Structure formats: structure tokens, C-alpha cells
Amino acid sequence: MGKLFVWDRFFENIPKILPYLSVTFSIVVYATLFGVLLGISIVLVQIKKIPVLVQIVKVYVSFMRGTPMLVQLMLVYYGIPALFDPVFGTNINREWGAVNFAYVTFILNQGAFLSAIFYSAITSISYGQTEAGLSVGLTEFQTFHRIVLPQMVKTAMPPFGSDLVGLFQNSSLVFLIGVTDIMGRAKTIGTATKHVLEAYVFIVLIYIIISLGVRLLFFRLNNKMSFGKEEMG
Amino acid sequence: MNFNLEHFKESLIYGLAYLPNTLSLVFVPLVIGLTFGTVIALVRVYKVPVIGWLMAVFVTVYQGIPIVVALMIYNLIFMLKFNDLAAFLHLKKSISDMNNIWVGIFALSMAAVCSISEAVRGALLSIDKGQNEAGYSVGLTTIQTIRRIIIPQMIPVAIPMLINNVVGLIKASSVVMAIGIVEIVAGATIPSSRTYSFFEGYVAAAVIYWGFTVVVESLAQRLKKYTGKFRRNLYD
Numbered sequence: 001m002g003k004l005f006v007w008d009r010f011f012e013n014i015p016k017i018l019p020y021l022s023v024t025f026s027i028v029v030y031a032t033l034f035g036v037l038l039g040i041s042i043v044l045v046q047i048k049k050i051p052v053l054v055q056i057v058k059v060y061v062s063f064m065r066g067t068p069m070l071v072q073l074m075l076v077y078y079g080i081p082a083l084f085d086p087v088f089g090t091n092i093n094r095e096w097g098a099v100n101f102a103y104v105t106f107i108l109n110q111g112a113f114l115s116a117i118f119y120s121a122i123t124s125i126s127y128g129q130t131e132a133g134l135s136v137g138l139t140e141f142q143t144f145h146r147i148v149l150p151q152m153v154k155t156a157m158p159p160f161g162s163d164l165v166g167l168f169q170n171s172s173l174v175f176l177i178g179v180t181d182i183m184g185r186a187k188t189i190g191t192a193t194k195h196v197l198e199a200y201v202f203i204v205l206i207y208i209i210i211s212l213g214v215r216l217l218f219f220r221l222n223n224k225m226s227f228g229k230e231e232m233g
Numbered sequence: 234m235n236f237n238l239e240h241f242k243e244s245l246i247y248g249l250a251y252l253p254n255t256l257s258l259v260f261v262p263l264v265i266g267l268t269f270g271t272v273i274a275l276v277r278v279y280k281v282p283v284i285g286w287l288m289a290v291f292v293t294v295y296q297g298i299p300i301v302v303a304l305m306i307y308n309l310i311f312m313l314k315f316n317d318l319a320a321f322l323h324l325k326k327s328i329s330d331m332n333n334i335w336v337g338i339f340a341l342s343m344a345a346v347c348s349i350s351e352a353v354r355g356a357l358l359s360i361d362k363g364q365n366e367a368g369y370s371v372g373l374t375t376i377q378t379i380r381r382i383i384i385p386q387m388i389p390v391a392i393p394m395l396i397n398n399v400v401g402l403i404k405a406s407s408v409v410m411a412i413g414i415v416e417i418v419a420g421a422t423i424p425s426s427r428t429y430s431f432f433e434g435y436v437a438a439a440v441i442y443w444g445f446t447v448v449v450e451s452l453a454q455r456l457k458k459y460t461g462k463f464r465r466n467l468y469d
Binding site: 004062066072074169172197203204211 | 236293294296297298299300301302303305306309310313314400403404405406407408410411418431432435436438439442443445446447450
């Protein structure tokens with residue numbers, strides 16, 4: 001068995017794990033980009049109160065918020081082949097890499113969570129602002145773009161930041177469907193060398209650094225925005 | 234579309250059979266989290282020298298660690314070192330006698346302590362400083378002020394955030410299947426490995442979790458009304 005933790009092994013692991021950080025980042029980037037788009041469309045449906053779609057969206061958001069990420073990941077992983085293969089005659093399990101299932105899950109999940117953030121940010125701005133915009137002759141889009149959006153971003157920023165931190169952490173679940181992200185790589189190192197603690201400790205350090213970094217970034221952004229508010233007031 | 238209703242039903246029954254495991258994975262960490270979380274929050278808000286600072290660093294850093302990763306590390310250490318510890322304490326138990334659900338409970342408790350302490354701290358900070366001063370001015374000690382003035386006002390503010398924490402815990406409890414603890418997800422997929430109907434199994438698990446969180450959230454709505462009734466309708 002030998003010693004549990006050896007610094008030599010710790011440093012040996014660093015170059016083995018670091019390249020896989022790109023997998024984690026790609027999941028986060030895809031999920032955020034497409035999640036924002038999906039979130040915006042959901043909010044549009046909710047605000048315009050498009051019939052039928054509103055109810056569907058409500059159930060969808062409730063489902064995404066009410067079930068664990070892990071279950072959603074598995075549902076997509078087993079569900080997409082089960083639902084689409086018989087209809088389109090495809091063989092998705094063979095054709096898709098595991099990471100694609102991770103992208104789909106995280107985009108769907110982020111769409112729901114971000115829509116909740118955007119929705120509460122928009123509704124936090126009093127309707128009088130919109131009325132004021134319309135009364136001076138701005139179109140609906142101009143009112144949103146010039147009056148509501150700038151105020152809304154400030155409210156949405158802090159929850160968006162903590163959502164991003166959570167997203168990085170949740171992305172560590174993808175090793176369960178066989179995606180080799182940093183966590184998956186640590187496990188393979190573990191099976192190959194029988195020493196996995198050093199790899200795990202290094203991963204913990206990476207996640208701590210990412211989380212502190214994201215928080216610091218959003219703290220700075222927040223300060224900048226509240227500074228702008230004081231100037232105006 | 235391949236969806237076998239029979240397999241789905243079977244999975245649903247298996248999943249519900251393991252609901253007690255999920256409940257203990259949620260409520261034990263919740264109680265531990267509420268106790269230690271409140272203590273940590275008080276220590277930080279009242280700026281107890283050194284300990285307050287240490288707690289701030291601990292909570293900030295620990296919140297950066299994903300639960301799965303923490304869980305894997307605890308499980309590894311537990312597996313490798315439990316026999317040594319048992320021998321050291323002269324316990325006549327070995328690793329094979331132990332249920333590793335305790336590792337899951339430990340990992341979830343640590344996460345719960347951190348997130349609940351943040352929720353409680355936020356609620357404590359939302360209470361006006363004048364309330365403390367008012368308490369002192371009528372001759373209450375610090376402990377009395379906290380117990381009789383601050384905490385009763387803090388509870389309605391903290392409840393929405395605490396409910397979020399409970400829902401988060403319910404969802405986080407599913408990751409313990411990664412170290413082989415059988416809870417709802419792992420339970421619901423037991424029949425799947427025989428029938429190869431994993432999709433149905435996970436749908437069953439999702440339905441159980443969804444029901445669980447919807448119930449918790451509707452209870453929370455009532456609780457919020459009840460605890461907030463002496464406030465002037467701040468949240469409705």
C-alpha cells in the first residue's frame with residue numbers, strides 16, 4: 001500500500017490532468033452561451049404569455065429545478081437514443097461522443113436556471129419604466145434595449161455569478177457518463193496507478209481556484225456597476 | 234419511441250423503496266448544517282477574533298469544492314484508513330461491517346454547513362444594527378440580544394434561502410450513488426440492469442425527485458406565510 005499521499009506523485013499528475021481542463025471549460029462555455037439564448041427565449045414566452053407554450057415552459061423549468069443534475073444527465077444519455085433512434089433510424093449511442101450528451105444536458109439545465117434569473121431580474125424593474133419609455137415614443141424593442149436591459153443586467157449579475165460557480169462544480173458529474181474531464185482523468189489515473197488521492201487533491205485545488213476566480217470577477221463587475229449607479233444618482 | 238410502462242412502474246417501486254435512504258441523506262445533514270451553520274454565521278457576523286476569520290476562509294474555500302470530488306476523497310480515505318482507526322480505537326469492527334452511507338452523510342453535511350451558514354449570515358446581516366444597540370440599551374447581554382431579538386427576526390428572512398438549501402440538498406444527495414450508496418437513483422435503476430431499460434429507470438427516479446421537491450416547496454410556501462405573519466407583507 002505505502003504512503004497515502006506523496007508529493008512526487010502529486011507533481012507528476014499535474015501535466016496529465018491539466019489538458020483535460022479544456023473539456024470542463026468547453027462544457028461551461030457551451031452551456032452558458034446556449035443556456036443564455038434558451039433562457040432568453042423562455043423568458044420571452046413567459047413575458048409575452050404565449051398560450052400553451054407558457055404552460056409547457058412552466059413544467060419544463062419546474063422539472064429542471066426539481067430534479068438532480070445527475071438524473072438529468074442520465075436521462076439525456078439514455079433518453080436521446082431511446083427516443084430518437086426508433087423514429088429516425090439512427091444509432092446515436094455509437095455516433096455521438098459522450099461529451100455531446102453532456103453539452104445537451106447542461107444547455108437544457110442552464111436554460112431553465114438562467115431563465116429564472118432573467119425573469120426575476122426583469123420583473124424586479126417596475127413597469128413604470130417601460131411605460132415611461134413607451135410614452136416618449138420608443139418602440140417596444142427600444143424600450144427594452146435602452147431602459148429595461150441596462151437596469152436588469154445589474155440585478156441579474158450576482159445570481160448569474162453564483163450560477164456559474166455552480167455550473168463549474170456540476171460539470172464534475174460528467175465523468176459518470178464516461179466523459180473524460182479532469183475528474184474522469186483523475187479516475188483513470190487512479191485505475192492505472194492505484195494512487196488516486198494526489199489526483200483528487202489537485203482537482204480540488206483547480207476547482208477552488210476556478211470558484212474563487214469567478215467570484216472575484218463578479219465581485220469586481222458588481223462594484224463597477226454599483227459605482228455607475230451612484231454617479232447617476 | 235421505446236418506453237416500457239411495466240419497467241417504469243417496477244423502477245418507480247424500487248426507487249420509492251430506497252426513499253428512506255435519501256431522507257436520511259437529506260435530514261441528517263440538514264440538522265447538522267442548521268446547527269453548525271448558525272454557529273458559524275454568528276461567529277462571523279459578531280466578528281469573533283481569529284475563529285471568525287478562520288471560518289470565513291474555510292467556508293469560502295470549501296464552497297469551491299464540488300460535492301462529488303469531496304465525496305470521492307472522503308470515501309477513499311474511509312476505505313483505506315478505517316481499519317487503522319478501528320484498530321487504534323480498539324473497536325472490533327472492520328471496513329466490511331461498515332455502511333458507507335455515513336461517508337455520504339458526512340460529505341453532504343460539510344456542504345450543508347457551508348451553504349446554510351452563508352444563508353443564515355445573509356439573513357443576520359439584513360437585520361439593522363440598531364436592533365443590537367436597542368437590546369444592549371435595555372440591559373440585555375449579547376447572548377440574550379441574539380436569542381430574543383436577532384434570531385426571531387432573522388428566521389423569516391432566512392427561510393426562503395434555507396428552502397433553497399433543502400432543495401439543493403435533496404438534489405445533491407443523488408451524487409452519493411457514485412460511491413455505491415443505494416438511494417433513489419441507484420434504487421430505481423436496480424431493475425434496469427436486468428431489463429436493460431435504463432431510460433425508464435431514470436425517468437422513474439426523476440419523477441420521485443420532482444414530486445419530493447414540489448412537496449417541499451409547497452410546504453415552504455405555507456411556512457413562509459406562517460413565520461412572516463407578523464411582518465408587514467414584505468414577501469407577498
